[in-house]
Amino acid sequence: MKPQISDTVPATVYADNWFKLYINGNLxxxxxxxxxxxxxxxxxxxxEYPLTIAVMAKDNADPKTGLEYNNSKIGDGGFILKFGDGTVTDASWKAKSFFRGPxxxxxxxxxxxxxxxxNDWMEAGFDDSKWGLAVEHSEKAVSPKAPYYENDFExxxxxxxxxxxxxxTVIxxxxxxxxPNGNPVPQKWPRGVIDASEKESSAKTFSEESHETSKVNVKPFAAHFPGKFTLESATEVPEMVKAFLPYKDQVGISWDEDYVYxxxxxxxxxxxxxxIKAWQQQVPLPHDFTGEHRFKLPLTPKVTEGTPQELTLKGPIALAVNGVPIFHALTQSGNDAYAAGELDEWGGHCGRADDYHYHIAPAHLEETVxxxxPVAFGMDGHPVYLANPSIDKPLDSCHGYFDSEGQYRYIGNLKPPYVMAYFRGEADLADRPRTIPVRPFLRPLRGATITEFSGSLEDGFSLRYSVDGKEGEVDYKVTEKGADFVFKKPNGEVSEESYERYKKNPTSNKFPLEFEVR
Known part of the structure; x- marks a missing residue:
């Protein structure tokens, strides 16, 4: 039996100033x-009962001051909701504030x-047991505008x-x-194949709009500055943040009392x-390392007593100060990337998701910093310095040492493991950005050497390679949804493909193995 429009119930919502509403995890x-x-x-x-209703409501407040109207006054919030099944807002709802000020x-x-x-605040399974209850406020205290009186909120x-x-900001x-009105629980209706779990809305909040004026170039994405402090708002800048300043036009930098983002x-x-002399047929594509997918580094790194934390072959173990991830010396296949000739002249190559990253310390950054x-920081927050025989102490099992001020540092050199062997501190490996592939990963092209790479995000990229004295080329341009490719093989064959980036399941850190090809 198909549901009819008569089986739906109206939902009426008013927020001072903005909201987004999820039901059972769906926007x-x-x-x-x-x-x-x-x-x-x-x-x-x-x-579809039980209904798990989750709402993020925001008052219009400057994220740096908590004030509104050009930082001239303190505003106030308020939220009210009514469903046609009798569901209403009251003091039985859970509530928690995430942004307070001034x-x-x-x-x-x-x-x-x-x-x-x-990340999962909207999900049915989210644990809000430690949250407090909402507080009811009078109509006079909220002072709603005309649209409120024109709708039924009884x-x-x-x-x-x-x-x-x-x-x-209150959730x-x-x-x-x-x-609640006593009507019988409706049957389980058949559901379509449309994925209604999309967690990102195209609607911009006032806080997102306020960051659009930033000069940080992370195209085709936009920096959100999730930390409490930014370079514009802070009066003091931590030492770790200073290390990223030479690249402040290329990376979004923000921080709070505990982390740098x-x-x-x-x-x-x-x-x-x-x-590159051992090419996996992957090319550099931009990846969204912004907002909740940012890199998070401990501002005050700890030192692990006893057995140090193991590294991982999957995902970054460190972050260079230009915003490029650094991976383990070994690839997922177990190869030493540097020794195998898989790295370019700058110590990097592309992974299976067409994600560019280094496998050795990026020594060339020293010309800028x-x-x-430091040229990088481990995911545990400890800095990575290039080797300096005149001052370096013998390296410990983690590939670093404590300097004269008692601060730990990793040492980057051209001897395995190149950057680090273990984490000297505590690294939260579960909270690292993950890459979303655009196309299936390919197999190595035996005998290929990359001879040229040029281009830009705006104009497109071109990669040239040679195999047995013959030249091949890969031309591609990043699009809003993915990338368009033209493949010119050494045998003269030409083919075109357009790929769309596969959307990550917001409730999982895993990605499907399928890809969309147009």
């Missing part, structure tokens, strides 16, 4: 106006506090945290086991690929 509605005028959003939903409650000297928002209560003025959650597209400004400065 249902996004406020189309991020600030003013205030508006009511009404949609029809096909309920902390001092004043316009002068305004500062803010931010908490990391869990029985629903205005909710927020206990502080309408200073809590600016609400509620599980509705059955229709680095965003980028994974592509360096220097040339790539030339000189200056001699004696």
């Amino acid at each position: 249902v509605a996004v406020d189309s106006i991020s600030f003013i005028p205030h508006n009511v959003v009404s949609v029809d939903i096909l309920p 902390v001092n409650g004043k316009v002068d000297g305004a500062t803010t506090e931010h908490l990391d928002i869990p 029985g629903a209560k205005w909710i927020w945290t206990d502080d309408l003025a200073l809590d600016n 609400f959650r509620k599980v509705v086991e059955s229709p 680095i965003e980028g597209n994974g592509l360096p400004m220097h040339p790539m690929m030339k000189g 200056g001699k004696g400065n």
Whole structure:
């Protein structure tokens, strides 16, 4: 039996100033106006009980000050919802604030506090057991605008945290086991094949808009600056952050009391690929290392007592100061990438997801950062310096040592393991950005040597290679959805392919093995 429109129930939502609504992990509605005028959003939903309702609501507050109207005043929030099945907002909902400010409650000297928002806050299985309850507020306190009075919110209560003025981003959650109006639980309706679990909305919030003026070039993506502090807002810059400053136009830099967050597209400004003599037929493509997919480095790295933490062959073990990941000395196949001739003249190559990364310390960066400065940081937060025989101490089992000030450093050289053998500190390997492939990975092209690589994101790239004295070429251009390729084989064969980036399942860190080919 197919559901009819009569089986749906209306959902009516008002937020001061903005919201996005999920039901059972699926994005249902996004406020189309991020600030003013205030508006009511009404949609029809096909309920499937139990309903797990999750809402992110935001007041219009500058992420750096917590103020609004050009940092001239403190605003206030408010949220109200009513479904046609009798579901309404009230004090039984769970609520938690993730952005508070101005902390001092004043316009002068305004500062803010931010908490990391869990990636799965909208999922049915998310644990909100330690969250507090929402607080009901009067209509007078919220002072809604005309659209509120033009819609039916009877029985629903205005909710927020206990502080309408200073809590600016609040997430609400509620599980509705059955229709509150007493209607019978509807049958399980047949579901289509459309994936309604997309977690990213095309609607921009005011905080995202405020970052669009940044000069950071991470095309085709955009830096979100997830940390509490940025180069524009901070009065003091930590030493780790200073190491990335030579590349501040190429990476997004922000931080809080515990971590430094680095965003980028994974592509360096220097040339790539030339000189590779063992080619996997992969090419450099940009990857979205922004927002929740950023790199996170401990601002105050720890030192592990006893047995050090193992490295991993999968994913980055360190991050160069130009935003390019550094991988284990060995590839996933167990080959020493440097010794096998798989690396270009800059110590990098492309992985199976067409992701460019280094396998040795990027010594060429010293020309930009200056001699004696770190060229990278391990995922545990400890810096990587290039070898300097005049001051270096004997290397320990992790491929580093404690300097004269008691600070640990890894040493990059051209002897295996090149960068590090173990983590001297604690590395959160579960919280690293993952690459999303555009096309299936290919097998090595025996006897191929890459002779030239040129181009740009705007104009497209061209890679030339030779096999047995004959030349081949791969030309490609990054598109909004993926990349368009033209393959010119040494035997004269020419073929074209267009690939679309496969979307990651937001509830999983794994990627399917299928790819979309147009």
